Amino acid sequence: MARIAVLGSGSWGTAIAVMADRHGHQVSLWSVFPEEVDCLRRDREHKKLLPGVMIPDSVRITNDIHTAADADLVILAVPSFAVRSTASMLRKVLPDGAVVANLAKGFEQDGTKRLSQVIAEELPQVRVVVISGPSHAEEVSRGIPTTVVSASHDQEAATLVQDILMNPDFRVYVNPDIVGVELGGALKNIVALAAGICDGMGLGDNTKAALMTRGLTEIARLGVKMGAQTETFAGLSGIGDLIVTCTSMHSRNRRAGILMGQGVPTKEAVGRLSTVEGYHATYSAKLLSEQYQVVMPITEECYQVLFNNKDPQKALADLMVRPKCSETEHTWLDK
Numbered sequence: 001m002a003r004i005a006v007l008g009s010g011s012w013g014t015a016i017a018v019m020a021d022r023h024g025h026q027v028s029l030w031s032v033f034p035e036e037v038d039c040l041r042r043d044r045e046h047k048k049l050l051p052g053v054m055i056p057d058s059v060r061i062t063n064d065i066h067t068a069a070d071a072d073l074v075i076l077a078v079p080s081f082a083v084r085s086t087a088s089m090l091r092k093v094l095p096d097g098a099v100v101a102n103l104a105k106g107f108e109q110d111g112t113k114r115l116s117q118v119i120a121e122e123l124p125q126v127r128v129v130v131i132s133g134p135s136h137a138e139e140v141s142r143g144i145p146t147t148v149v150s151a152s153h154d155q156e157a158a159t160l161v162q163d164i165l166m167n168p169d170f171r172v173y174v175n176p177d178i179v180g181v182e183l184g185g186a187l188k189n190i191v192a193l194a195a196g197i198c199d200g201m202g203l204g205d206n207t208k209a210a211l212m213t214r215g216l217t218e219i220a221r222l223g224v225k226m227g228a229q230t231e232t233f234a235g236l237s238g239i240g241d242l243i244v245t246c247t248s249m250h251s252r253n254r255r256a257g258i259l260m261g262q263g264v265p266t267k268e269a270v271g272r273l274s275t276v277e278g279y280h281a282t283y284s285a286k287l288l289s290e291q292y293q294v295v296m297p298i299t300e301e302c303y304q305v306l307f308n309n310k311d312p313q314k315a316l317a318d319l320m321v322r323p324k325c326s327e328t329e330h331t332w333l334d335k
């Protein structure tokens, strides 16, 4: 039995808390919002973000960040934009060597920092782990078999997360390639948005398969330039998460894309869903593609659609008539 502090009580935080409790751990679930804590305590259910999943009485719901102080494992389950502010609240709370596992998939908002870098800046005393992979909260909370990756520069910390969280419904692999695992999780959300747009436009399976495949190619191309291992993108946090996010109706990124493909304006489509990380990730990925001089045609077209009001039909047409190239040629336009 381990003491686990889950920070962030949206759909993913609630799901992980419920799963960990089911497998005998002592779990606390924290929210920065007192009103969210009140609702969760009253209903023992997150009616808005994870309806139908009961939170057992054994999960301690709290607004006190100090509950994280003596946890064996601290899990950050807030959206990307809130990772820095939440980590900074922990600065005086966590002891040296504490293990902090991040669940958010994205970048620092309006910038290019990976979230593990943000956490390390705010919490230099802790060991940072990233958990990523094909894992919808709606399924994990119900015990549907799921697999994820635990990645860290500190193998002992990655293995501790594996030891604590792994159970017969939730299989955890370790991977030392934190850069690749983190980038796969953040960048697949852009492709899922694009896949949703194609679905909303009524296009077919061929188009979606092409987007997913060529999307993964450009994710890997950027990732390798940033120091990731190619093989990681063929794993759970790469193609695995890309598949689940581009094809599942649980995905908020895909659902926002579907609305956009049906003609709903970008801001309205994104605003209708709780957390659409792909919107912000597109902005960050565009900056990264320029910084690392990597050709990312799907990201570029997504950026034009999301931030410059480009017609998705025109974006798709432009992708189809790009200059001829070889499928395996990765650097044909790189400087």
Ligand SMILES: NC(=O)c1ccc[n+]([C@@H]2O[C@H](COP(=O)([O-])OP(=O)(O)OC[C@H]3O[C@@H](n4cnc5c(N)ncnc54)[C@H](O)[C@@H]3O)[C@@H](O)[C@H]2O)c1
Residues within 6 Å of the ligand: 008, 009, 010, 011, 012, 013, 030, 031, 032, 036, 049, 077, 078, 079, 080, 082, 085, 086, 103, 104, 105, 106, 135, 136, 137, 138, 274, 275, 277
């Ligand atoms: N939902 C999933 O299935 C799933 C799976 C894997 C990864 N993720 C990732 O986990 C992260 C969280 O996603 P989610 O689905 O739980 O989002 P959500 O929209 O369901 O939950 C948002 C929650 O975050 C917390 N929060 C919001 N603003 C905050 C702030 N300013 N400071 C502190 N806490 C704040 C609140 O508890 C809020 O309920 C995202 O990066 C997402 O990509 C989600």
Ligand SMILES: O=P(O)(O)OC[C@H](O)CO
Residues within 6 Å of the ligand: 105, 133, 134, 135, 136, 189, 192, 241, 244, 245, 250, 251, 252, 253, 254, 275, 277
């Ligand atoms: O609902 P989404 O689109 O944020 O996807 C959730 C997870 O990342 C799937 O693994």
